[in-house]
Amino acid sequence: MKALSKLTAGVGALAAVGCTGGGQAGKPNIVFFFADDIGAECFGCYGGVEYETPCIDSLAQAGIQYMNMNAQPLSSPSRVQVMTGLYNDRNYVAFGYMNEDEHTFAQLAKEGGYDTAIVGKWQLGRSRAMLPKAGFDEFFCSQIEMYLESRGPRQTDRYANSMWDNNGQRYDFAIYGPDAMQDYAFDYIDRKVAEKKPFLLYYTEPLVHTPHTTTPDTTIWDDLYDSRFTAGADTSFFKYQVRYMDRQVGNMVRHLKKKGVWDNTIFIFASDNGTSTRILSKTSDGREWQGGKGEPNYLGTHVPLIITWGDRLAGRKAAHLTDLTDILPTIADIAGVGIPEEWDLDGVSLYPELCGKEPNAKELVLVHFNPLWPTTPSPKASRYAMDDDYAYFWDGRIYNYREDPEFRKPLLWDQAPAELQARLQPLKDRVDQMADFYPDKPGAPRKFPYKTFYDFAPPQNPF
Numbered sequence: 154m155k156a157l158s159k160l161t162a163g164v165g166a167l168a169a170v171g172c173t174g175g176g177q178a179g180k181p182n183i184v185f186f187f188a189d190d191i192g193a194e195c196f197g198c199y200g201g202v203e204y205e206t207p208c209i210d211s212l213a214q215a216g217i218q219y220m221n222m223n224a225q226p227l228s229s230p231s232r233v234q235v236m237t238g239l240y241n242d243r244n245y246v247a248f249g250y251m252n253e254d255e256h257t258f259a260q261l262a263k264e265g266g267y268d269t270a271i272v273g274k275w276q277l278g279r280s281r282a283m284l285p286k287a288g289f290d291e292f293f294c295s296q297i298e299m300y301l302e303s304r305g306p307r308q309t310d311r312y313a314n315s316m317w318d319n320n321g322q323r324y325d326f327a328i329y330g331p332d333a334m335q336d337y338a339f340d341y342i343d344r345k346v347a348e349k350k351p352f353l354l355y356y357t358e359p360l361v362h363t364p365h366t367t368t369p370d371t372t373i374w375d376d377l378y379d380s381r382f383t384a385g386a387d388t389s390f391f392k393y394q395v396r397y398m399d400r401q402v403g404n405m406v407r408h409l410k411k412k413g414v415w416d417n418t419i420f421i422f423a424s425d426n427g428t429s430t431r432i433l434s435k436t437s438d439g440r441e442w443q444g445g446k447g448e449p450n451y452l453g454t455h456v457p458l459i460i461t462w463g464d465r466l467a468g469r470k471a472a473h474l475t476d477l478t479d480i481l482p483t484i485a486d487i488a489g490v491g492i493p494e495e496w497d498l499d500g501v502s503l504y505p506e507l508c509g510k511e512p513n514a515k516e517l518v519l520v521h522f523n524p525l526w527p528t529t530p531s532p533k534a535s536r537y538a539m540d541d542d543y544a545y546f547w548d549g550r551i552y553n554y555r556e557d558p559e560f561r562k563p564l565l566w567d568q569a570p571a572e573l574q575a576r577l578q579p580l581k582d583r584v585d586q587m588a589d590f591y592p593d594k595p596g597a598p599r600k601f602p603y604k605t606f607y608d609f610a611p612p613q614n615p616f
Contacts, residue, residue, distance in 0.1 A: 315327050
């Protein structure tokens with residue numbers, strides 16, 4: 154495992170190349186917009202032709218578009234990974250849970266002098282006390298203490314007629330959850346700009362997760378409040394959810410420009426996992442793809458990553474490997490905070506690349522996918538590592554994911570040519586660090602007594 158001390162230089166070390174912000178204590182603001190359940194194939198800038206994504210496509214033209222970005226195939230595993238900069242084999246406990254003594258990117262931002270807020274989906278433990286411990290000064294979220302209690306035949310836990318936890322002080326009713334989120338986020342930005350304080354806004358957008366229901370920009374949206382799981386199989390309104398999410402990105406960019414801080418804001422757009430398997434999406438090459446959410450394959454992990462810094466970056470594409478562990482060291486670098494070597498992170502900082510320097514090398518991506526639902530084992534749990542073209546699985550399967558993104562045509566390790574075995578040996582070595590892996594192997598210890606919503610939920614199909 155590489156040490157991050159040599160990779161995480163911080164703003165001070167990069168100041169010599171002119172890579173510092175202006176105003177607001179000299180540091181750029183950070184907006185991390187994290188979409189839910191949408192793979193790269195849905196976006197025009199990644200070849201999608203099925204949906205309207207002009208605002209996100211414009212971001213790709215103005216910043217760095219990462220072409221080989223990978224998440225975990227499911228939400229909670231990805232959210233633990235992005236918060237901590239570690240692969241799931243080192244600290245993942247169970248779905249909907251994160252131990253509260255983990256180091257997070259929000260804590261590092263606070264250390265660097267940032268005010269911090271999280272707006273949107275939490276899903277990492279049923280405790281209001283966790284969010285301040287995780288480094289957030291403010292929160293306006295769903296899925297903290299209220300979740301099952303907020304669902305019913307005329308409401309959802311995130312969209313129409315939903316309830317939102319406002320800083321642990323009260324629950325706010327929202328006619329439409331994403332709109333209430335946006336209102337809170339804009340108010341937060343306004344206050345921080347007025348105070349001339351640099352801020353980190355972690356915007357965990359619930360769109361486009363199920364239920365695939367209508368949105369306020371459709372004429373019949375007010376009539377449909379179907380509950381989250383009973384409506385999940387209906388995909389007819391998915392395209393409108395994509396459009397609404399894209400418009401929220403555009404609204405955020407316009408608001409930052411209106412407040413005069415766009416050129417001093419690093420905007421990160423990514424997603425937590427692939428698209429629902431109920432969704433089929435066409436791409437410009439004439440192919441149709443089934444979403445990969447919950448699937449241990451490239452469609453399950455290949456998600457967008459676009460980073461802009463106002464209008465400072467010439468639009469370009471980056472082909473090298475990236476994954477969600479890279480977000481924490483990137484934010485640490487932006488904030489000018491060094492990372493203790495003993496944290497031994499798996500991620501590498503993308504900040505030097507934003508500054509026009511050579512990108513930090515990432516030799517492989519590890520997918521340790523073991524969601525550990527408290528009520529339902531996952532038969533699709535898998536462990537594999539990826540390089541630029543291949544994936545090596547714990548049981549010896551090899552896939553060329555460029556040619557076979559759905560992982561349908563395995564080559565067995567013992568049958569692979571010696572040259573290919575030599576190339577993939579680093580992947581095998583990393584996977585074999587947990588030589589006793591098996592599907593649904595117990596995760597890291599649960600250190601704290603709080604529960605998740607899924608401890609109480611009936612068995613269900615999360616995909």
